[in-house]
Amino acid sequence: xxxxxxxxxxxxxxxxxxxxxxxxxxxxxxxxxxxxxxxxxxxxxxxxxxxxxxxxxxxxxxxxxxxxxxxxxxxxxxxxxxxxxxxxxxxxxxxxxxxxxxxxxxxxxxxxxxxxxxxxxxxxxxxxxxxxxxxxxxxxxxxxxxxxxxxxxxxxxxxxxxxxxxxxxxxxxxxxxxxxxxxxxxxxxxxxxxxxxxxxxxxxxxxxxxxxxxxxxxxxxxxxxxxxxxxxxxxxxxxxxxxxxxxxxxxxxxxxxxxxxxxxxxxxxxxxxxxxxxxxxxxxxxxxxxxxxxxxxxxxxxxxxxxxxxxxxxxxxxxxxxxxxxxxxxxxxxxxxxxxxxx
Ligand code: NAD
Ligand code: DAU
Numbered sequence: 559x560x561x562x563x564x565x566x567x568x569x570x571x572x573x574x575x576x577x578x579x580x581x582x583x584x585x586x587x588x589x590x591x592x593x594x595x596x597x598x599x600x601x602x603x604x605x606x607x608x609x610x611x612x613x614x615x616x617x618x619x620x621x622x623x624x625x626x627x628x629x630x631x632x633x634x635x636x637x638x639x640x641x642x643x644x645x646x647x648x649x650x651x652x653x654x655x656x657x658x659x660x661x662x663x664x665x666x667x668x669x670x671x672x673x674x675x676x677x678x679x680x681x682x683x684x685x686x687x688x689x690x691x692x693x694x695x696x697x698x699x700x701x702x703x704x705x706x707x708x709x710x711x712x713x714x715x716x717x718x719x720x721x722x723x724x725x726x727x728x729x730x731x732x733x734x735x736x737x738x739x740x741x742x743x744x745x746x747x748x749x750x751x752x753x754x755x756x757x758x759x760x761x762x763x764x765x766x767x768x769x770x771x772x773x774x775x776x777x778x779x780x781x782x783x784x785x786x787x788x789x790x791x792x793x794x795x796x797x798x799x800x801x802x803x804x805x806x807x808x809x810x811x812x813x814x815x816x817x818x819x820x821x822x823x824x825x826x827x828x829x830x831x832x833x834x835x836x837x838x839x840x841x842x843x844x845x846x847x848x849x850x851x852x853x854x855x856x857x858x859x860x861x862x863x864x865x866x867x868x869x870x871x872x873x874x875x876x877x878x879x880x881x882x883x884x885x886x887x888x889x890x891x892x893x894x895x896x897x898x899x900x901x
Pocket of ligand 1: 565566567568569570571572591592593594595596597598599617618619620639640641642643644645659663682683684685712734735736737738739744
């Protein structure tokens with residue numbers, strides 16, 4: 559195998575991918591390149607810290623000089639790009655860094671591939687670039703209609719990848735995944751936020767009417783899809799990665815409370831997220847044709863995820879106490895609009 563630069567490898571999906579690659583490919587050298595924003599966390603990588611095949615560089619993908627230096631020093635052959643600002647609520651409050659990292663940073667990586675003739679970059683993108691899909695499912699050729707500064711920035715990154723492929727022949731594959739869940743997800747995203755709040759008998763702030771629909775993909779299924787794209791994807795192509803496990807947020811919340819043996823009265827309806835997309839839904843036929851299918855049953859994976867947060871309070875309690883740089887906010891000052899409806 560080869561030397562791979564995993565940008566954003568200290569975050570949720572990136573760190574799961576680092577573990578996946580080190581376990582699956584004994585001959586791979588993994589260089590994690592991560593700025594360690596509030597979402598990047600070396601606790602996610604502590605168990606591989608002594609592996610001689612693993613190296614960590616704290617740096618910003620917007621820093622052209624450093625990106626190019628690390629690629630040369632470590633004789634990097636490919637890049638898997640997870641680095642991004644990722645939380646929609648934060649993008650609504652402060653869009654600037656999203657545009658910087660998710661668009662400009664992607665451009666810096668593409669330039670480096672061009673400069674050094676790397677084999678490939680897998681650019682990890684999102685179903686949110688298609689915008690809200692009330693009926694049917696998005697295919698890869700659909701128009702991009704992003705609704706939030708986050709999804710607009712991700713769409714910008716995707717379009718830079720396309721332009722670099724068409725104009726310069728840069729070998730890049732784009733994946734568009736649906737909502738991931740699993741261990742090591744920062745507890746501002748709905749599943750870890752609701753699990754950790756419920757463990758502490760705190761309210762679960764459900765936005766709007768709770769009828770927004772998301773498709774839930776277990777993080778290891780996503781890692782397998784990215785791995786396939788890294789090895790066998792077609793340059794210049796886009797691949798949707800969905801699981802066909804669509805739920806309303808209310809259904810998801812009720813399921814979590816039931817699994818955890820917690821009362822329904824913990825649900826607290828709060829003001830909606832501005833521009834809140836009603837539904838995402840992916841048609842993943844194209845990646846199925848290359849042999850990928852999600853292998854994890856949704857409910858079993860959710861049970862495993864609840865167990866992980868239950869057994870790893872050390873990991874999330876210090877985040878919620880605000881012990882890392884940055885800040886931790888849950889409800890962004892939203893007012894409750896309807897109180898919980900009892901058990
Ligand atoms: P995350 O927020 O948990 O991690 C992002 C990582 O990127 C962090 O380690 C952070 O420190 C790093 N980072 C941010 N800005 C950087 C910069 N300028 N330079 C270097 N590193 C930087 O995110 P995640 O949920 O693991 O998502 C990873 C990728 O997958 C993102 O590109 C996201 O858009 C995409 N994605 C996420 C989901 C999901 O449901 N979480 C679904 C589909 C696609
Ligand atoms: O679809 C893929 C995307 O999924 C990724 O590209 C993003 O990086 C990732 O953050 C995620 O975006 P969402 O906005 O869908 O995820 P989030 O966990 O923030 O919210 C999921 C749903 O739950 C959404 O409809 C909003 C709702 N929600 C969220 C929070 C944090 C609540 O009702 N209450 C909450 O407190």
